[in-house]
Amino acid sequence: MREHSWWITYESPYFRAGDFWIGILVGVHWADKRNDTSGDVFNYRETLRLECCAGLIEVGLMVLSVALIMYESENQAVDQFANDILFLPLSAFIVYVFASAKGFVSHLLEKGAMQWLGNLSPYAFLIHVPVINYVHAIAKRTVGTLPIVVWGGISLMITLGLASAYANLTKKQTTERSACMK
Structure with missing residues (x-):
C-alpha cells in the first residue's frame, strides 16, 4: 500500500x-x-x-x-x-x-561536526541510494539478511566516506583551477 x-x-x-x-x-x-x-x-x-x-x-x-x-x-x-x-x-x-x-x-x-556533516550533505544526497542498494545486495548474497540498524549503519559510514572523499577531490580541483586562472 x-x-x-x-x-x-x-x-x-x-x-x-x-x-x-x-x-x-x-x-x-x-x-x-x-x-x-x-x-x-x-x-x-x-x-x-x-x-x-x-x-x-x-x-x-x-x-x-x-x-x-x-x-x-x-x-x-x-x-x-x-x-x-x-x-x-x-x-x-x-x-x-x-x-x-x-x-x-x-x-x-x-558546532564544527554538524557543519562538516552539513557540508557533506549535497554529496551524500547524490550517492546514498546506490550505496544503500549495493550494501543490501552484497549483504544479501554473503551473510543473508542484516538487521536494518546494521545495514543502515554500514551504508551511512560508506556514504560519509565517499562523500568526504569526493568533497575533498572537488575542493582540490577548484583550488587548482583558481590558482591557474591567476
Whole structure:
C-alpha cells in the first residue's frame, strides 16, 4: 500500500525537484537574514515572539517530522497525503525556524561536526541510494539478511566516506583551477 506513496516521495524526480527548489528559496531567505546588519530581516522576533521558546519549537518540529515519517494508515489517500504533501511545508518551516531561531538545537547545529556533516550533505544526497542498494545486495548474497540498524549503519559510514572523499577531490580541483586562472 505504501509503495506508490514511497515512490512519489522518495523516488520521483519531479517531486524531488520541488523539494530542491523549496530548499533553495528557504536558503536564500536564510542568507538574506545572515547578511542583514539589523540581524532580523523577517521581523521574526517581533511577529512570532518565539525567541523564548525557540528550542521547544525546534524539538517539537523534529518530533512532528518523525511522527509523520512513522505514520501509516489503511487508507492510501491519507497515507499519500501524510507522506507527500505534508512534508513540503513542514520541511520549509523547519529550515526557516532553524535559520531564524536561536534555540539549543540551532546552537548544536552550529558546532564544527554538524557543519562538516552539513557540508557533506549535497554529496551524500547524490550517492546514498546506490550505496544503500549495493550494501543490501552484497549483504544479501554473503551473510543473508542484516538487521536494518546494521545495514543502515554500514551504508551511512560508506556514504560519509565517499562523500568526504569526493568533497575533498572537488575542493582540490577548484583550488587548482583558481590558482591557474591567476
